[in-house]
Amino acid sequence: MSAAELTPPEAARWAARAGLPLPPERHAVAAATANHIHSVVAILRELDFGDTPPAPAYRAREERHDAAV
Amino acid sequence: MRPYELSLTAAAAAIRAGELSPVELVDSVLERVERLEPHLNAYATVTAEQARHAARKAADDIAAGRSRGPLHGIPMGLKDLIDVAGVATTASSRVRADHRAQADSTVAARLGAAGAVLVGKTHTHEFAYGLTTPQTRNAWDPGRVAGGSSGGSAVAVAAGAATFALGTDTGGSIRVPAALNGVVGLKPTYGLVPRHGVTSLSWSLDHVGPLTRTVEDQALVLTALAGHDPRDPASLDAPAGDYRPGADEDLTGLRVGVPRNYYFEHVDPEVEAAVRRAADRLQALGARLVEVEIPMTRYIQATQWGLMVPEATAYHERTLRAVPELYQVDVRTLLEAGELMPAGDYLRAQRSRTLMRQEWARVLADVDVIAAPTVPATAAKADQETITWPDGTVETVSDAYVRFSAPANLTGVPSLSVPVGHDTAGLPIGMQLLGRPLGENVLLRVGHAYERSQPSRALAPAV
Numbered sequence: 001m002s003a004a005e006l007t008p009p010e011a012a013r014w015a016a017r018a019g020l021p022l023p024p025e026r027h028a029v030a031a032a033t034a035n036h037i038h039s040v041v042a043i044l045r046e047l048d049f050g051d052t053p054p055a056p057a058y059r060a061r062e063e064r065h066d067a068a069v
Numbered sequence: 070m071r072p073y074e075l076s077l078t079a080a081a082a083a084i085r086a087g088e089l090s091p092v093e094l095v096d097s098v099l100e101r102v103e104r105l106e107p108h109l110n111a112y113a114t115v116t117a118e119q120a121r122h123a124a125r126k127a128a129d130d131i132a133a134g135r136s137r138g139p140l141h142g143i144p145m146g147l148k149d150l151i152d153v154a155g156v157a158t159t160a161s162s163r164v165r166a167d168h169r170a171q172a173d174s175t176v177a178a179r180l181g182a183a184g185a186v187l188v189g190k191t192h193t194h195e196f197a198y199g200l201t202t203p204q205t206r207n208a209w210d211p212g213r214v215a216g217g218s219s220g221g222s223a224v225a226v227a228a229g230a231a232t233f234a235l236g237t238d239t240g241g242s243i244r245v246p247a248a249l250n251g252v253v254g255l256k257p258t259y260g261l262v263p264r265h266g267v268t269s270l271s272w273s274l275d276h277v278g279p280l281t282r283t284v285e286d287q288a289l290v291l292t293a294l295a296g297h298d299p300r301d302p303a304s305l306d307a308p309a310g311d312y313r314p315g316a317d318e319d320l321t322g323l324r325v326g327v328p329r330n331y332y333f334e335h336v337d338p339e340v341e342a343a344v345r346r347a348a349d350r351l352q353a354l355g356a357r358l359v360e361v362e363i364p365m366t367r368y369i370q371a372t373q374w375g376l377m378v379p380e381a382t383a384y385h386e387r388t389l390r391a392v393p394e395l396y397q398v399d400v401r402t403l404l405e406a407g408e409l410m411p412a413g414d415y416l417r418a419q420r421s422r423t424l425m426r427q428e429w430a431r432v433l434a435d436v437d438v439i440a441a442p443t444v445p446a447t448a449a450k451a452d453q454e455t456i457t458w459p460d461g462t463v464e465t466v467s468d469a470y471v472r473f474s475a476p477a478n479l480t481g482v483p484s485l486s487v488p489v490g491h492d493t494a495g496l497p498i499g500m501q502l503l504g505r506p507l508g509e510n511v512l513l514r515v516g517h518a519y520e521r522s523q524p525s526r527a528l529a530p531a532v
Binding site: 006014015018020022030033034037040041042043044045046052054055 | 273367368370371372374375378389390402403405406407408409410414416417418419420421422423424426
């Protein structure tokens with residue numbers, strides 16, 4: 001297990017910090033799944049983004065919410 | 070031919086000619102639903118009574134000269150993430166057991182205004198967070214997965230239990246079940262079809278689109294769905310169009326990109342052969358095949374997960390805390406793990422998507438469409454969890470099904486999945502055509518030309 005991986009107690013603490021208390025029987029599966037997801041998304045750190053902005057769903061101009069169908 | 074067997078285009082023509090009444094068509098489809106549902110379980114809710122009532126009204130209106138166009142009196146299924154006023158949007162989840170939609174989603178309202186008749190709400194993988202829809206069976210083999218997450222919609226259309234249906238697609242959820250059940254599925258350009266009133270999996274990746282028997286049918290539905298709605302922040306201000314393809318099969322001058330990497334790696338040989346045969350068919354129709362390099366493939370899964378996982382968890386924040394035990398265990402686990410992803414990972418995925426969109430735009434400047442497999446394998450057995458490729462690589466079924474679909478969700482480009490034959494076990498194979506943003510017309514033209522050059526497809530055997 002690498003230093004970057006969460007142990008089950010650490011996963012429980014992180015979840016609690018995020019406002020989600022996990023029951024004890026969920027600690028191990030949450031840690032394992034989070035570690036797997038981390039191993040996939042961590043690859044993005046290889047990319048040099050320079051000035052590249054993020055691409056969220058976003059519109060600068062507020063519009064009236066009365067659309068016709 | 071019995072009414073439930075008709076394509077949307079054929080049914081609309083028969084209704085227009087006075088040869089078929091919406092009442093006959095809807096009754097025929099409802100009988101089919103009643104007969105097949107014990108075997109397929111495509112529907113979460115069947116609205117038979119309302120459908121019969123709507124069919125009678127459509128018949129009266131059409132007889133009185135008040136036709137609303139080709140969808141008038143046509144029976145449809147809507148994925149059970151799509152709000153219809155007065156009906157539950159269960160998302161195929163116990164979390165939504167007591168739900169009742171207060172108003173129509175934009176797409177339900179538009180289809181209602183076009184006269185389409187709701188047969189029922191179709192099953193989804195719970196909250197669209199999965200690729201198999203385990204409660205529904207494949208229309209070609211009940212021992213196989215339906216695909217997902219719009220599994221119910223694809224199975225209903227394949228089996229004649231709906232003349233068309235809508236699904237949603239966040240990482241392939243329209244195209245994957247379309248391919249696995251031998252129907253046509255379109256993920257439109259991001260923002261072309263409004264998502265207001267549709268339960269979200271991941272705001273920045275979600276799309277709504279049709280599942281149909283033919284490409285021509287797609288055009289009829291898309292014409293009714295497309296158009297700006299400011300209640301969806303991603304909705305584009307694109308002019309409304311008529312997407313119906315012409316009768317011309319000639320593809321002379323069209324450049325079809327055939328990927329030299331990614332899309333033909335870790336693919337079942339029968340799937341690869343069928344897709345290459347279909348690309349050759351496009352060449353025979355006049356298109357020029359051009360090799361293309363798919364960019365940034367190493368980062369596709371990372372970017373997809375980096376966006377989808379935290380967005381899905383954010384959507385479910387309240388219910389994950391209030392009623393976690395009501396979720397299926399696979400979905401609950403992913404939602405919980407999503408709480409543990411740092412914002413930095415999410416932002417990296419957002420920035421990676423910016424780069425990916427730029428790179429894909431460069432590729433699509435050189436070709437009009439890209440032809441590739443929709444999924445690398447046909448429908449897996451219901452209890453199968455992984456696929457082992459000849460080089461020993463093991464991949465989960467879900468990861469395999471998302472692999473080829475995700476790029477279109479990340480970049481927003483439209484993607485049309487078209488049936489291109491069957492494997493030796495008789496299971497359908499799909500080819501996806503990817504195009505430029507708002508290039509739906511080109512995809513439908515190519516798909517329609519291909520379809521016209523092939524013998525017509527039968528409905529799935531279903532039982």
